[in-house]
Amino acid sequence: MSKRAVDLIFxxxxxLTDLRMILRETAPAHELDERQRAEVTRLxxxxxxxxxxxxxxxxx
Amino acid sequence: xxxxxxxEARQVNELFINIDPIQAGGRLTGDAIKAIxxxxxxYSVCDNCRKPNRLDCIAKPPIAExxxxxxxxxNMDAARMMPGARRGFQAVAHTYVNRGDPVLVTSxxxxxxxxxxxxxxxxxxxxxxxERHLVTPDAAAAKIEEVVHKFKKAPVLALIDHVDxxxxxxxxxxxxxKVAHQYDVPVLCNGAYTVGTMPxxxxxxxxxxxxxxxxxxxxxxxxxxxxxxxxxxxxxVFRTTTIEGDVTGRKFGIKEPEMMGCTLMGATLxxxxxxxxxxxxxxxxxxxxxxxNRVVTEALLSxxxxxxxxxxxxxxTLTRVDTTGSFDKVAESHKKKGFYFSSALNDKGIFxxxxxxxxxxxxxxxxxxxxxxxxxxxxxxxxxxxxxVLVKS
Numbered sequence: 145m146s147k148r149a150v151d152l153i154f155x156x157x158x159x160l161t162d163l164r165m166i167l168r169e170t171a172p173a174h175e176l177d178e179r180q181r182a183e184v185t186r187l188x189x190x191x192x193x194x195x196x197x198x199x200x201x202x203x204x
Numbered sequence: 205x206x207x208x209x210x211x212e213a214r215q216v217n218e219l220f221i222n223i224d225p226i227q228a229g230g231r232l233t234g235d236a237i238k239a240i241x242x243x244x245x246x247y248s249v250c251d252n253c254r255k256p257n258r259l260d261c262i263a264k265p266p267i268a269e270x271x272x273x274x275x276x277x278x279n280m281d282a283a284r285m286m287p288g289a290r291r292g293f294q295a296v297a298h299t300y301v302n303r304g305d306p307v308l309v310t311s312x313x314x315x316x317x318x319x320x321x322x323x324x325x326x327x328x329x330x331x332x333x334x335e336r337h338l339v340t341p342d343a344a345a346a347k348i349e350e351v352v353h354k355f356k357k358a359p360v361l362a363l364i365d366h367v368d369x370x371x372x373x374x375x376x377x378x379x380x381x382k383v384a385h386q387y388d389v390p391v392l393c394n395g396a397y398t399v400g401t402m403p404x405x406x407x408x409x410x411x412x413x414x415x416x417x418x419x420x421x422x423x424x425x426x427x428x429x430x431x432x433x434x435x436x437x438x439x440x441v442f443r444t445t446t447i448e449g450d451v452t453g454r455k456f457g458i459k460e461p462e463m464m465g466c467t468l469m470g471a472t473l474x475x476x477x478x479x480x481x482x483x484x485x486x487x488x489x490x491x492x493x494x495x496x497n498r499v500v501t502e503a504l505l506s507x508x509x510x511x512x513x514x515x516x517x518x519x520x521t522l523t524r525v526d527t528t529g530s531f532d533k534v535a536e537s538h539k540k541k542g543f544y545f546s547s548a549l550n551d552k553g554i555f556x557x558x559x560x561x562x563x564x565x566x567x568x569x570x571x572x573x574x575x576x577x578x579x580x581x582x583x584x585x586x587x588x589x590x591x592x593v594l595v596k597s
Contacts, residue, residue, distance in 0.1 A: 158238050165234040167218045169573055172553020 149201040156194040159187050216555050221576050224556030225522050226369075228570035229401045229421035232475065236423055239478035240471045248470045256458045259466035259473075260284060270477045277484055278399065278414050280406040280432035282442060284460075285418075285468040285476060289396045292415035292431035293320035293363060295462035296392050299441045301326035305360045306351045308389065310339045310375075312368035317394065320363070329359060331380075336515060337371045339364065341379035348387050358387040366404070367397040371514045372522030372566070374398075381410035390437060396420050397522055399430065400483045401570055402490040412437045418472070423479035428472045496577035497521045497569045503581030508594035509533065513564065521570040532562040534591040545587065552583040 166180055176184060205213040216222055217231055232240075243249060243265075252264040260271045275283035286292045293316055301307055303325035309317050310331045321328045331347040333339050344362075351359050362384045364377050381391040392413040395404050399416025400423065406414040411434075418428025433441055442463070445456045459465040468476070497518050504510050509529025514522075527545075535542040542562040549557055557565060569577055588595050 154242065157241055161234050161237045161241070164218060164237070168231075169576075171218060171576070172220055173579070 152198040220555035223567040225566040228568035230419040235478040236475040239474040243474040281435040282438035283432040288427035289417040289429040290316035297324040308362035374519040424476040
């Protein structure tokens with residue numbers, strides 16, 4: 145296993161935390177405004193990339 | 205969803221608007237959650253602990269710098285992080301109070317201030333709040349005179365709440381400190397509800413000590429808090445150990461007895477540290493918090509029979525309300541009795557009201573977005589209308 149895998153895990157967890165914070169600030173209805181929607185899109189795309197890299201790193 | 209060992213994953217703040225009066229200011233920032241993920245292991249902050257081997261001297265992570273920053277932010281000379289505000293009261297009481305000594309508290313003081321006095325063997329002497337539920341300098345002066353007459357000496361310490369937990373009222377601690385200092389009484393300002401939510405300047409207040417609560421008002425995990433002191437008082441409460449083992453001759457360096465050596469370690473401390481830049485910034489915008497509170501209190505006041513028991517207009521977001529004449533009347537005939545109220549609010553995504561409470565209760569709007577405050581205001585009105593309570597336009 146590598147330092148890169150560990151970094152990817154933290155990075156992905158932190159992106160999930162950012163998503164969690166958006167859920168908190170929009171509770172209870174979780175209706176996202178334009179800015180929040182853009183932020184969620186960015187975070188989810190990054191997260192997918194991080195998870196893809198993590199898969200490669202940990203299963204190589 | 206379980207965390208492990210039968211522990212349900214807590215999702216209150218993701219699923220609800222949380223109006224619990226003691227929880228609002230302690231909700232974590234995203235950075236605090238991230239820091240906790242990285243530093244959850246027991247002695248995690250101690251990886252780089254070097255001589256002189258004391259928590260507040262650790263440079264990596266920047267704990268030493270954080271301590272200095274917090275002291276400067278409160279306009280005090282020294283600070284130590286504590287496992288809760290109560291441990292700050294305890295350290296100060298233990299330093300100044302001997303058996304039988306009179307100590308000033310107030311009729312609105314938190315119970316932990318009483319326990320700190322009791323633990324040190326002191327006698328609690330309450331300054332009574334007036335009919336507005338405010339503790340005034342005049343009342344403090346009268347109480348000190350009463351104490352001097354009864355005990356033949358002045359109180360050895362005064363523990364004064366900046367904002368009290370019962371009404372959320374803002375008290376004139378600066379005025380009280382001025383009076384207390386005329387009798388050489390050191391003053392501890394209990395900022396459990398203010399340090400981290402609104403600007404607090406210890407020197408302007410004239411406090412010898414400022415105590416804050418991390419988990420109440422500094423977006424930090426429990427138990428966490430801060431004890432800040434003037435340089436003069438720091439020498440006393442943060443004095444270093446002098447004890448020596450009679451067999452081994454061991455000494456313990458610069459450890460501080462009142463702190464029991466090191467105080468906050470691991471997740472609690474890094475949580476406080478990670479939130480600190482956000483906390484320092486958010487106190488500058490307390491006006492927005494009061495505006496959110498105004499939206500909610502005005503909605504409540506539009507509900508016939510509802511009273512705000514806290515000082516009004518509000519100077520803090522923790523608010524005590526009396527709905528004996530409104531929501532409690534519904535409870536008399538509702539099939540769920542008083543539980544209908546919290547149940548109806550829960551159904552609308554609002555958490556934090558004590559189940560069954562329909563008479564006198566408290567809420568806190570701190571940390572809400574304007575949209576959430578409007579939603580909460582509308583929810584109170586909707587519950588009233590759904591239950592036939594008149595709402596004034």
